[in-house]
Amino acid sequence: MKNIFILLLSFTTVSGFSQNESKIDTVAVDLLDKMSSVIGELTSVTFNLETSTDVLNDLFENERQFGTHQVHMVGPDKMAVHSRGDKGNRAIWYNGELVTYYSFDENNYVTVEAPDNIITMIDSMNAKFGMKFPAADLFYPSLTDDVLNYFDNLKYLGMKVVDGEECFHVMSSNADTTFQLWISNTALFLPKRYLFIDKKNGYQQYQGTFTNWNINIDLPESMFNFSPPANAKLISILAKS
Amino acid sequence: MIISKHIKLTIVFFFGLVLMVLPEQLEAQRMRHSTGGSRNVSRPPSRNVSRPTSRPKPAARPTSRPSTSRPTTAKRPINGGTNRATTRDVNRPSSTNRTTNRKTSNVTNRTTNRSGTAKIGNTNRVGNNNINIDRSRNVNINRRNTVVRPSYRPYRRPPYRYGGYHYYCHRPYYYHPYTPYYWGPYYRPWGYFVTSLATTAIIVSIVNDSSDKKEENKEEYHYENGTYYMKTEDGFVAVQAPVGAQVPEIPKEAEKVKVSDKDENYYYGGAFYAQNEEGYIVVPATAGTIVPNLPEGGEEVKIGDQTYVQFGETYYQPIQVDGKDMYEIVEVKPVEE
Numbered sequence: 001m002k003n004i005f006i007l008l009l010s011f012t013t014v015s016g017f018s019q020n021e022s023k024i025d026t027v028a029v030d031l032l033d034k035m036s037s038v039i040g041e042l043t044s045v046t047f048n049l050e051t052s053t054d055v056l057n058d059l060f061e062n063e064r065q066f067g068t069h070q071v072h073m074v075g076p077d078k079m080a081v082h083s084r085g086d087k088g089n090r091a092i093w094y095n096g097e098l099v100t101y102y103s104f105d106e107n108n109y110v111t112v113e114a115p116d117n118i119i120t121m122i123d124s125m126n127a128k129f130g131m132k133f134p135a136a137d138l139f140y141p142s143l144t145d146d147v148l149n150y151f152d153n154l155k156y157l158g159m160k161v162v163d164g165e166e167c168f169h170v171m172s173s174n175a176d177t178t179f180q181l182w183i184s185n186t187a188l189f190l191p192k193r194y195l196f197i198d199k200k201n202g203y204q205q206y207q208g209t210f211t212n213w214n215i216n217i218d219l220p221e222s223m224f225n226f227s228p229p230a231n232a233k234l235i236s237i238l239a240k241s
Numbered sequence: 242m243i244i245s246k247h248i249k250l251t252i253v254f255f256f257g258l259v260l261m262v263l264p265e266q267l268e269a270q271r272m273r274h275s276t277g278g279s280r281n282v283s284r285p286p287s288r289n290v291s292r293p294t295s296r297p298k299p300a301a302r303p304t305s306r307p308s309t310s311r312p313t314t315a316k317r318p319i320n321g322g323t324n325r326a327t328t329r330d331v332n333r334p335s336s337t338n339r340t341t342n343r344k345t346s347n348v349t350n351r352t353t354n355r356s357g358t359a360k361i362g363n364t365n366r367v368g369n370n371n372i373n374i375d376r377s378r379n380v381n382i383n384r385r386n387t388v389v390r391p392s393y394r395p396y397r398r399p400p401y402r403y404g405g406y407h408y409y410c411h412r413p414y415y416y417h418p419y420t421p422y423y424w425g426p427y428y429r430p431w432g433y434f435v436t437s438l439a440t441t442a443i444i445v446s447i448v449n450d451s452s453d454k455k456e457e458n459k460e461e462y463h464y465e466n467g468t469y470y471m472k473t474e475d476g477f478v479a480v481q482a483p484v485g486a487q488v489p490e491i492p493k494e495a496e497k498v499k500v501s502d503k504d505e506n507y508y509y510g511g512a513f514y515a516q517n518e519e520g521y522i523v524v525p526a527t528a529g530t531i532v533p534n535l536p537e538g539g540e541e542v543k544i545g546d547q548t549y550v551q552f553g554e555t556y557y558q559p560i561q562v563d564g565k566d567m568y569e570i571v572e573v574k575p576v577e578e
Binding site: 113 | 416542
């Protein structure tokens with residue numbers, strides 16, 4: 001089955017390039033579409049994510065910071081993210097009505113009203129308050145179109161092995177950014193690793209590697225409700241604009 | 242006779258077999274919860290099992306469940322659901338109520354000008370003295386209470402970027418909770434209310450430059466022992482020190498803070514004073530100035546991943562200096578694209 005799929009991909013590649021001289025590789029498009037369609041059918045999902053992020057430190061050098069994230073989502077309006085790492089120990093709860101950002105290190109939190117679905121909520125919270133949701137880009141229903149619109153080039157780079165797992169390697173790029181994606185060569189075509197390179201800012205890199213995918217499992221609703229710990233302080237939040 | 246003996250042996254063998262098998266069957270029966278149809282097992286009549294006498298009947302379950310909340314094959318908790326005592330003696334914070342009633346954060350905006358809007362929440366009333374104020378000491382000055390002057394030296398660290406603005410600090414972010422400080426016995430936090438002031442109080446007039454009708458925009462402050470009051474219908478309420486206010490003296494609890502290589506300000510109750518020939522004048526905060534404490538009236542604000550304390554347009558970044566918690570005044574600049 002795997003060989004058949006690879007052959008199919010190879011054929012598509014040839015036909016894709018033979019029909020026009022575009023820099024868009026139709027194999028890569030198919031892979032992104034396949035991954036997106038699977039993600040789009042998930043009713044619930046949990047996964048772990050290990051991230052590395054370059055930040056400019058006091059020496060004006062790129063310092064790599066690491067983090068681990070546990071992500072839980074239930075469609076259409078439940079999400080919980082617990083993050084640990086160099087940027088601190090923090091969590092986000094979203095129950096369809098409210099989003100709470102809690103810092104374990106500072107024992108303070110902000111709670112704001114939120115839209116009634118995950119993607120709109122992520123968009124809204126990021127635009128208004130700069131909240132970051134790990135690997136959120138890959139869960140947008142319009143991922144393929146977004147990649148095609150934003151990047152000039154899209155190419156399938158072949159089969160690679162990531163953490164012992166066989167993956168399809170896809171790269172897209174423009175003058176500002178390079179985006180690479182490794183999609184697991186399994187029946188579900190779930191993402192295994194992503195990498196963004198910011199060419200305009202000292203080639204800073206942002207990478208994430210997925211592990212422990214669990215799909216369509218039952219999760220208790222109560223886990224998406226935030227209960228403030230003892231002495232936790234509700235504070236204000238500054239809007240970005 | 243032979244047949245009768247054979248029958249007896251058969252009966253003895255049968256009873257022996259029953260005695261060997263029956264204990265195991267009785268053991269297995271403990272796990273059987275259904276009636277088992279026509280099986281007739283003789284149980285002891287007075288079995289003492291401590292079960293609640295009022296078990297809920299199956300018929301008590303709701304017959305019309307919402308079709309959207311559960312799948313067709315309803316799953317149930319493995320432990321039958323958590324039992325909770327109705328009289329549990331636990332004081333839960335009010336914010337753990339249903340999410341629809343949960344208090345949300347105040348969403349602030351950088352363009353909001355909160356200067357001069359100190360909360361008037363303290364209803365303590367002190368004394369009942371008559372007012373006797375020397376009006377010959379009125380001063381007309383400008384109002385810029387929360388404007389921050391730029392730092393006297395360049396920043397060696399990259400700024401923190403959020404929402405189109407750069408937040409510059411000389412020292413790294415080090416969070417510690419905001420705890421308002423009280424400057425000695427004469428200190429009065431913003432919002433503190435008194436019905437009257439001492440005779441030593443002076444009047445300081447502030448004129449708002451933004452209006453042509455300066456006389457109509459004149460604001461009178463009453464100064465006493467490091468605290469500025471504004472008159473209300475019932476008395477006087479303590480407010481933030483107005484920039485430009487000239488006062489003859491400040492409390493001895495005022496601390497010296499370095500604002501440049503050459504200059505020092507005095508810091509008391511959240512206000513910065515520069516010394517001059519007439520005494521002390523309230524000056525705007527200078528970015529990069531490090532202060533050991535903050536007064537009441539600020540609010541912690543989440544700005545991206547960091548938490549600052551905001552007073553109007555002035556942001557204080559929590560830092561640590563030689564192991565002691567302090568604050569540095571942030572210089573906020575729009576990002577130049």
